[in-house]
Amino acid sequence: MKILLINPNTTQALTDLLTAAARSVLPPDATLDSVTAESGVPYISTRTEALVGGLSVLEILAERHQDYDAAIVAAFGDPGLGAARELFDIPVVGLAEAGMLTACMLGRRFSIVTFAQALGPWYQECVDWHGLSGRCAGIRMLDGAFKSISEVQAEKADLLVELAMRAIDEDSADVIVLAGAPLSGLGAQVQSRIPVPVVDCAQAAVRQATTLAALRPLGARRGSFARPAEKSSIGLSKALASRIAHEDCA
Known part of the structure; x- marks a missing residue:
């Protein structure tokens, strides 16, 4: 295969x-x-x-x-x-589709967590296109610049964990979807710090x-x-x- x-x-x-x-x-x-x-x-x-x-x-x-x-x-x-x-x-x-559909098999509602405000409108349209608006608890985005697109997960890991916790506490998210190619591989590193399932979209x-x-x-x-x-x-x-x-x- x-x-x-x-x-x-x-x-x-x-x-x-x-x-x-x-x-x-x-x-x-x-x-x-x-x-x-x-x-x-x-x-x-x-x-x-x-x-x-x-x-x-x-x-x-x-x-x-x-x-x-x-x-x-x-x-x-x-x-x-x-x-x-x-x-x-x-x-x-x-x-995105794979990450969100996988999240739907792990909980009722998922939140998308990503690293830049500019991504929000496009990501929301993606959620809508896939017909998953009713399952998406929200899109949480970091506010601030980053030094390198390929190093953003290392630079922003702690802030992304904090953002995921806000999604759980304030949006009642059952699952966190780490969104964006630059966050690939981060899920395995932070899963133990987040008390709900975390989906790595590349793996999904x-x-x-x-x-x-x-x-x-x-x-x-x-x-x-x-x-x-x-x-x-x-x-x-x-x-x-x-x-x-x-x-x-x-």
């Missing part, structure tokens, strides 16, 4: 964090390959940046989907997830992806995620243009 982890951010250090967290729970019968977007922004935090990152997701999948049993869109907010599902037949799992995503790959679902042939009719395009990568035009063999 082969899983592809796609980081739509352009920071390789974030890919390394995501990969390490995912591999820590990878089943023995599975392999995991990771790829970092070659264009876009170092870290996606707005709707505009998510749109750019979503195109990278589609281009990477167009090039590589035929070699994998499932793929992960490894940015909280799941840029390009819906488009990927309608364009490709393999299961595609979103980082790889386990959800391997489960779906093992189930071997067929791609949708009808409904809203059926592959769209063929269409010509201009300026896209060759592989993505071929997929949209139904010129590929997959």
Whole structure:
């Protein structure tokens, strides 16, 4: 079983964090390959940046989907997830989606805890898109700058634990979802300090992806995620243009 982890951010250090967290729970019968977007922004935090990152997701999948049993869109907010599902037949799992759905299996309501105020509006729209507003107790965000996106979890760990405690005490959260690629791997470090289950989204995503790959679902042939009719395009990568035009063999 082969899983592809796609980081739509352009920071390789974030890919390394995501990969390490995912591999820590990878089943023995599975392999995991990771790829970092070659264009876009170092870290996606707005709707505009998510749109750019979503195109990278589609281009990477167009090039590589035929070699994998499932793929992960490894940015909280799941840029390009819906488009990927309608364009490709393999299961595609979103980082946010996997974290939140896993949280729903551990408690009634979850709170999202993240490291920057700018992420709040986009994350809320992601919760709404997945239909989980009724299960989300709130989104808690740190207020303040950080020195390095790849070191934010080390720099802000104590503050994130304090934020999680506020979510438990003030929002009545049953589960904490640590949100954002830079927080991958932090859950294992702080779980003992937080008195409710803590979900690491990279770990949740790889386990959800391997489960779906093992189930071997067929791609949708009808409904809203059926592959769209063929269409010509201009300026896209060759592989993505071929997929949209139904010129590929997959």
